[in-house]
Amino acid sequence: MWIEKNGPTYRIRDLIVGKKVTVKSGFITKTAAKNAMKVLEADQVRGDYVDPRAGRVALAEWIDLWWPSHQVKLKPTSIKSEGARIRNHIQPWLGEYALSELTPMIVKSWVAQLLAGDEEVERDPLSPKTIRNAHGLLYAILQEAVHQRLIKTNPCQRTGLPRVEHKEMRFLTEAEISRLVSAMSAHWRPLVVLLVATGMRWAEVAGLKVKHMDVLARTVRVEEALHELAAGQELVTTAPKTERSRRTVTYPRDVAELLVPLVSNRGRDAYVFLGPDGGAVRYRKFWRLYVRCAARAGLSGLRIHDLRHTHAAHLIAGGVPLTGVQRRLGHSSITVTSDLYGHLLPVVDENILTAVESSLSKIDFRGLVGETDGDQARSTSSNVA
Structure with a gap:
């Protein structure tokens, strides 16, 4: 803030949102303006000062x-x-x-x-x-x-929001997976199989390059993600969604055999999966084909992301702990994994019950049934004596 002469009086000026504005004006003397400015500056130090003129910004x-x-x-x-x-x-x-x-x-x-x-x-x-x-x-x-001291409080606080209804995830059975893969053309089957076999995100699979694949060790390294921001625009390569999304994922031998022709005798920086025209895979073009094939397989409404959910469900059904599921899917935290798939763990309750029964097995609850407070008191006195 600073003081300026304004005709016969003085005014206090400040720079707000890149513009010079008058904070207060009409001071008869410069000393009066300085004293007022000191009060305003003290309010700024305490965090109490908000120039009402700043709030006029649209x-x-x-x-x-x-x-x-x-x-x-x-x-x-x-x-x-x-x-x-x-x-x-x-x-x-x-x-x-x-x-x-x-x-x-x-x-x-x-x-x-x-x-x-x-x-x-x-x-x-x-x-x-x-x-x-x-x-x-x-x-x-x-x-x-x-x-930035343009307004005192955030008007979005305590405004209430509509409740998001929980939608059940969709998981495919082995038979449904087989039908989906069979409905795809030979060109796209390896891509769909890898999505189901690894639980990788679409952008992670689309961005795979030959250098990320080791078909002998049957591993894939997730290092990049390929995105189509708009139809017809150039594809964009980014880092994976989170730092934990950088990971190595294994896959079965049968999947490796499908991938061998896609990586053999190709440059390290070539994309593993290509469109029919030889260019990088575009989500919109693949999605239209995928929807038709899923419908032919009797799986109308199946999303590509449902293949990731299916992979997680099969891991849990196979007894893989949530920490293992988290690492394989590249979730940012175990909380994310638990919130998404924790309800698929009915064995957790059984294990808890077994643990409780084991810890309490040495207590004779039958001897305590029907015992009154007086009985307990006499028993305690007797033991003390």
Whole structure:
């Protein structure tokens, strides 16, 4: 902050969101302006000061200032998804509001509008999960405005969100896996088989290169992920989803035999899986084919990601502990694995019961049945005596 002469009076100026603004004005003397500025600076040190003029910045304008520094921390896929949420779900509804005008009630109304949709402008209702993602992004945008002292509190706090209904995962049986693989053309069978046999994510399999494969040791090293951000655009290679996603995954001998022709006599940096045109595999083209083949196999609605869930279910059915499942799937923590697949472990309750029975086996509960408090007291006195 600084003091400026303004006609016959003095005013306090400050730089807010890159713009010079007048904080207070009309001081008769420079000393009076200095004393007022000291109070404001003390409020800044305590964190109590928020210039009401700063809140006049429109949300859309603030997003334009906030986004460049935010997106440098994101992967290309997150830049695409979060950018779409801002363009489609935040700016059209809230962009014209000044930051200071946004209140919890306005945010609640925005959530309700997203949930209901708008027929006049042909906006379909959004799912609770999509709304939660948009709300979380808006929270982050406005929280930075709080940190920058543009507003005092985040209006996204305690606004309430629609409940996300739990959807049962889909797991394929051995017979269903066989039908799906048989329905695929010979060109795509090795890719589908590897998805089921390893539980790898689609982008991890699409990004596999010859140098990542060891068909003799029957291992694959997950080091890269290949993403199609938009139809017709250049594919983007990124690091795996999390640091724990960098992993080595084994696979059966039969799978190795399917992969041998795909890696033999090829350069180390060549992609293992290619499209029919010889280029890298594109998700959208494969998805359209996959949907038709799954329907022919009697598996309509089957997602590619369901193959990953199927792999996890078969591991658990085979007695693999959750820690092993976590490492193989590349989850960031055991909590993620437990939340997703913990309900598939009915043997856990049986093991707990066995442990409890073992620890209590030396206690004669039958001798305690019907015993009154008085009996217990006399027994205790007798033992003491």
